[in-house]
Amino acid sequence: MTKKKVGVIVGSLRSGAYTRMLSRALPELAPELQFSTIEIGDLPHYNQDLETDSPPSSWTRFRQQVIASDAILFITPEYNRSMPGVLKNALDVGSRPWGKSAWAGKPAAVISMSPGALGGMAANHHLRQVLLAVNLAAMAHPEAYLPAVAGLFDENGALQNADTRKFMGEFLQTFDAWIGKVVSAV
Ligand code: FNR
Numbered sequence: 001m002t003k004k005k006v007g008v009i010v011g012s013l014r015s016g017a018y019t020r021m022l023s024r025a026l027p028e029l030a031p032e033l034q035f036s037t038i039e040i041g042d043l044p045h046y047n048q049d050l051e052t053d054s055p056p057s058s059w060t061r062f063r064q065q066v067i068a069s070d071a072i073l074f075i076t077p078e079y080n081r082s083m084p085g086v087l088k089n090a091l092d093v094g095s096r097p098w099g100k101s102a103w104a105g106k107p108a109a110v111i112s113m114s115p116g117a118l119g120g121m122a123a124n125h126h127l128r129q130v131l132l133a134v135n136l137a138a139m140a141h142p143e144a145y146l147p148a149v150a151g152l153f154d155e156n157g158a159l160q161n162a163d164t165r166k167f168m169g170e171f172l173q174t175f176d177a178w179i180g181k182v183v184s185a186v
Contacts, residue, residue, distance in 0.1 A: 003034035004179050007069030011076035011087035011123075013041045016157075018113050018149040019075045022168075025159040026073075030172035035073075038065045040090040051097050059093050066094050066102035071179040072136060075111045078123035088130065095134045107182035108136040109175045111144040111168075119145030139178040144171050 008026065012019045026035045042058045050056055066072065076083050094102040110127055112120030124145055131138045144167075146152070152161040159165055 003032065004070045004176065005068065006033050006035050006071050006073050006175075006179075007038045007066055008035050008073045008075065009038050009040060009087070009090060011040075011074065011084045013084075013086060017077070018115070018153065019077050021153050021157040022111065022113065022146075022149075022159060023075055024157065025165075025168070026172070029159075029165065029169045030176065033172065033176055036065075036069075038062060038069070038072075040086055043086075043090055043093050046089055046092040046096070048096075062090065062093055063102040066106075069106070070183065071107040071109075071175070072103070073109050073111070073175070074127060074131075075113065076120060076123050076127055078112060078114050078116075078118075078120035081122040082126045083123045083130075087127070091130050091134060101134055103131075103134040103136045105182075105186050106136055107139070107175075107179045109139045109144075109171075109178070111146065111171070113146040113149045115148065115150045117147050119147035121145045137182045139175055142167075142171055142174060144168075 008023050010019045010023050023037055043062055044056050076087055108131055110124050112124035114120040128138050152159060152164050154160045
């Protein structure tokens, strides 16, 4: 059976990001899905003046990768009780030009992470609010707020915490089923 293609969008640009570490663990946690990361760090700030017949090439590349994905998985840190600006910019870029949103109708899921105790809950919910606006069908449950993430990975950045591995595996199984439900409903 063909694996469902999941585009993974990581909300942090820094090289040592915990969110990026988790994205690297996805294929072993859910081998039944096919993951590919969609980069957002090179997207110019959204400016409608650039929305011409030849928009920035990275915008076009990004939109095409979203369209080619069966579903989108967001892994976000929390910046000042919201998502990082670079992630909001990517959501805006994907939503335009008007009437041609790359997101429309796709299944999605959100994982938030933080070294702190709250697991990026505020970022998770701000992000979900925007997913509604761009017509991404976000899975409601299970919710994934990963706290104290500095202790989850080994010195090579591999996800070592057994409870988190189990939880993420179950989360991704449910996401797999959610993708099937949303795709068959449209
Ligand atoms: C943070 N951090 C943070 N953490 C949190 O739990 N709630 C918050 O509101 C914030 N705010 C915040 C703002 C800014 C500008 C920065 C740079 C950081 C800390 C953040 O969770 C921490 O740096 C994570 O390690 C970032 O995620 P990555 O880069 O490891 O994926």
